[in-house]
Amino acid sequence: MSPRTFVTFAGFIMLIAGIFSPLISPLGLVKWNLFDLNQPFAIVVLVISIIGLVGTIMQNKRLAKFAALISLALVVLVYIAALMKVKTSFSFIPFPKLSQTLAGFIHYRWGWYLLFFGPILALLGSRKSKSIHSARK
Numbered sequence: 001m002s003p004r005t006f007v008t009f010a011g012f013i014m015l016i017a018g019i020f021s022p023l024i025s026p027l028g029l030v031k032w033n034l035f036d037l038n039q040p041f042a043i044v045v046l047v048i049s050i051i052g053l054v055g056t057i058m059q060n061k062r063l064a065k066f067a068a069l070i071s072l073a074l075v076v077l078v079y080i081a082a083l084m085k086v087k088t089s090f091s092f093i094p095f096p097k098l099s100q101t102l103a104g105f106i107h108y109r110w111g112w113y114l115l116f117f118g119p120i121l122a123l124l125g126s127r128k129s130k131s132i133h134s135a136r137k
Contacts, residue, residue, distance in 0.1 A: 004125045005056060008064050011122030012052045015071055018114030019046055024082060025107045026089075033111065037082065045074050052122060065126040072119035079112065 001009070019042055022031035034042040052067030086106045090099035 007125030008056045008122045011118045012049050014114050015049045015118030018111050018118055021111030021114055022109040023111040025109055027105045061126050068119050068122035068126055075115045
């Protein structure tokens, strides 16, 4: 296994670990992962990451790069959705100051790092390498 293939493989493993790690902690009581936030979306991200793993194992760089791009787009999408959900989660309270204070008690956890760095690592590993022989000609 080449080092680039290993980096791509590690990126997809990191993405899978990020799906199951804590992402949001409302009021410090519970920790929610991606399945707790949105189960169908988590299944789609999991399937895309498994497709990327299969592409990496089969040495198909195009498939791995495509899966890494799609998974990065999905992670950005779910992060934007989580930000919007947290900002509007207490909008039913008629007092804006109180709703902002309560929204401040919702904390983002360390799983977001895994979700972002996994696809980025997979993209870095699946990019084309410049050949030394082609540069000499």
